[in-house]
Structures are given as C-alpha cells and as structure tokens.
Amino acid sequence: MTHRQGRFESLVSSLAAKYIEKNIEGALVTVTNIFLPSDLKKVIIYTSILPEEKESEILALLQEKKEGLRRFLGEEIKTRFVPEVEIEIDPGRKTRELIDQLS
Numbered sequence: 001m002t003h004r005q006g007r008f009e010s011l012v013s014s015l016a017a018k019y020i021e022k023n024i025e026g027a028l029v030t031v032t033n034i035f036l037p038s039d040l041k042k043v044i045i046y047t048s049i050l051p052e053e054k055e056s057e058i059l060a061l062l063q064e065k066k067e068g069l070r071r072f073l074g075e076e077i078k079t080r081f082v083p084e085v086e087i088e089i090d091p092g093r094k095t096r097e098l099i100d101q102l103s
Contacts, residue, residue: 029047047062055089
C-alpha cells in the first residue's frame, strides 16, 4: 500500500463514520475497515451494526444512502474522481466473536 492510498483510506474511513453517525438512527454503526484497490475506483466500507437484530434493516438503509455518502465524500475530499461506494457487514467481527466463544 502506498502512503497516498493509506492517507486516502484513513480520510474515507473518518468521513464515512461522520456521515453514518449523522444519517443513521436506531442502531450503533461502526466503520471497522476500508478496502480500497490501488486504482481508487471503488471503496468497500466494512461496518459493524449493533444490536444484531437490526443488522439487515440498517444495512438496507445504508445501501439506500450510499449515493448520499458518495456525494458527501466528493464534497469533503478534493480529488478529481470520487470512488464508487459499497457497504458491507464486516465478516471478521463475527469470526472473532465465534473464536471468543470457543475459547
């Protein structure tokens, strides 16, 4: 990973968390990780949602708001191209919970 890519990931992570905090109510949504390919054309934002009972409902709401998030990123980041945004549940969180239960 280049230094530029690392700074960009960090910036996108903090801005995505800020946008989600402002626009999603009824659950705790945490940005846990960002995946940004080297071409910077698409960003995958991994999230954790609590309570788990609302996970699918909140994920659907996040999917509806991803274009708004992309516009927000475009306003805040001074770059020629704003990457497409995908939002997914962090698969690593559930794996870590399972490992904790087993140990």
